[in-house]
Amino acid sequence: MLQHMKMPRTHFVILAVLCFAVDINDSGKVGPSGPGVYPTSGCPPPVAMLPCVCGGFSIITCSNVTDEKQLVSVFQQNFTDKGVFGSFFMENTPIKTIPSKVFGPVVRFRELNMDNNSMLEIIEEDAFSGLEETANAIYLRNCNIKSANIFKAVSKLISLTVIHLNDNQLTSVPNHAFENQELKAVFLQNNRITSIGGRAFEELRSIVQVDLSNNLISEITDNAFHLNFESSDIPAFVLINNSISDLPLHAFGELKTPFILVLNRNRMTSLKQEIFEPLLQFFSQKNAGHLYVEENSFCCDYRMKWLVEQKSYFKYISHIICQDGRNLKDYTVDQLGDCSSL
Numbered sequence: 001m002l003q004h005m006k007m008p009r010t011h012f013v014i015l016a017v018l019c020f021a022v023d024i025n026d027s028g029k030v031g032p033s034g035p036g037v038y039p040t041s042g043c044p045p046p047v048a049m050l051p052c053v054c055g056g057f058s059i060i061t062c063s064n065v066t067d068e069k070q071l072v073s074v075f076q077q078n079f080t081d082k083g084v085f086g087s088f089f090m091e092n093t094p095i096k097t098i099p100s101k102v103f104g105p106v107v108r109f110r111e112l113n114m115d116n117n118s119m120l121e122i123i124e125e126d127a128f129s130g131l132e133e134t135a136n137a138i139y140l141r142n143c144n145i146k147s148a149n150i151f152k153a154v155s156k157l158i159s160l161t162v163i164h165l166n167d168n169q170l171t172s173v174p175n176h177a178f179e180n181q182e183l184k185a186v187f188l189q190n191n192r193i194t195s196i197g198g199r200a201f202e203e204l205r206s207i208v209q210v211d212l213s214n215n216l217i218s219e220i221t222d223n224a225f226h227l228n229f230e231s232s233d234i235p236a237f238v239l240i241n242n243s244i245s246d247l248p249l250h251a252f253g254e255l256k257t258p259f260i261l262v263l264n265r266n267r268m269t270s271l272k273q274e275i276f277e278p279l280l281q282f283f284s285q286k287n288a289g290h291l292y293v294e295e296n297s298f299c300c301d302y303r304m305k306w307l308v309e310q311k312s313y314f315k316y317i318s319h320i321i322c323q324d325g326r327n328l329k330d331y332t333v334d335q336l337g338d339c340s341s342l
């Protein structure tokens with residue numbers, strides 16, 4: 001995907017974003033939960049744990065479970081509380097649901113690794129009960145998650161810094177989807193998301209990246225990209241390869257903090273003045289923020305006059321390639337074409 005991008009600046013942003021993701025992955029690896037403390041020693045005898053295994057370095061692996069009942073009954077066993085476990089692994093299982101309070105009354109984790117559970121459709125709202133203050137990373141990639149309950153389950157985890165939900169079957173991002181103030185990165189690419197609800201991300205004070213690429217997004221609600229804080233980071237909303245042709249008038253709500261919006265490879269044909277001028281004005285004021293709209297089929301006519309007349313905005317916007325293959329930045333007003341057939 002990257003090699004198709006034309007602009008070095010975009011490369012830079014996307015690469016920065018990828019490095020950031022890798023960084024999180026590395027720091028997310030967890031060992032014992034304190035000096036000399038191996039909570040694995042709080043596990044019940046191995047036979048009571050079957051089909052799960054308590055490994056060293058505070059890991060519990062349940063990749064051999066075949067149904068929900070088994071999983072629940074393991075965590076109802078007699079664990080002694082010796083602190084927070086590092087990682088839970090449950091990958092490539094046929095499990096369909098993560099039931100309420102799955103980890104029982106005692107066990108807590110910092111990291112949940114649940115990739116490639118190809119039948120997993122539902123995460124109950126209280127699935128991660130008990131992990132509110134401990135869970136900092138969740139991997140649920142390449143499952144079959146359809147139910148929007150996952151957003152409720154996750155919003156309760158106040159220490160969460162990263163959630164990987166890419167390659168699932170989610171169809172929408174609901175209103176107020178996330179409320180986690182520590183969350184730095186949300187990965188939702190390669191789902192079947194068609195809409196983004198209002199104020200979906202506005203409480204994410206630590207956010208650096210929301211990746212919604214390769215979905216089917218065409219419907220964006222007012223305030224979808226509103227951020228209700230001022231941040232020293234410049235968060236990026238990445239929506240490459242969706243079906244966005246237009247944004248609603250109040251897509252960004254009240255502008256409080258600069259951000260990067262990547263709308264490359266969508267269905268934009270023009271940039272409405274009433275939506276994008278306030279945004280570019282704000283970026284100019286703060287001298288920060290950027291709008292990427294590469295690989296859209298722009299038709300540059302009088303509707304883009306406002307932009308041609310205010311060349312200083314181009315500092316905050318990627319190339320806009322018009323119907324004649326030229327960059328809008330190089331246009332004069334009288335060169336704007338006729339797009340009335342669109």
Ligand SMILES: *[C@@H]1O[C@H](CO)[C@@H](O)[C@H](O)[C@H]1NC(C)=O
Nearest residue numbers: 051052053061062063064065
């Ligand atoms: C899972 O089951 C297989 C086959 O019985 C066994 O070889 C493997 O060690 C088990 N893995 C875990 C983590 O329990």
Ligand SMILES: *[C@@H]1O[C@H](CO)[C@@H](O)[C@H](O)[C@H]1NC(C)=O
Nearest residue numbers: 042043044045077078079080
């Ligand atoms: C649970 O484990 C503790 C510590 O190993 C032990 O003292 C206690 O008797 C066990 N309780 C049950 C119900 O097995």
Ligand SMILES: *[C@@H]1O[C@H](CO)[C@@H](O)[C@H](O)[C@H]1NC(C)=O
Nearest residue numbers: 090091092115116117141142
């Ligand atoms: C999950 O699936 C992906 C893609 O098929 C694969 O690359 C990865 O190694 C798998 N992970 C596990 C833990 O099986």
Ligand SMILES: *[C@@H]1O[C@H](CO)[C@@H](O)[C@H](O)[C@H]1NC(C)=O
Nearest residue numbers: 001190191214215216241242
């Ligand atoms: C673009 O998104 C569509 C729909 O989600 C997907 O099928 C396609 O593979 C994506 N294209 C690329 C290059 O990722």
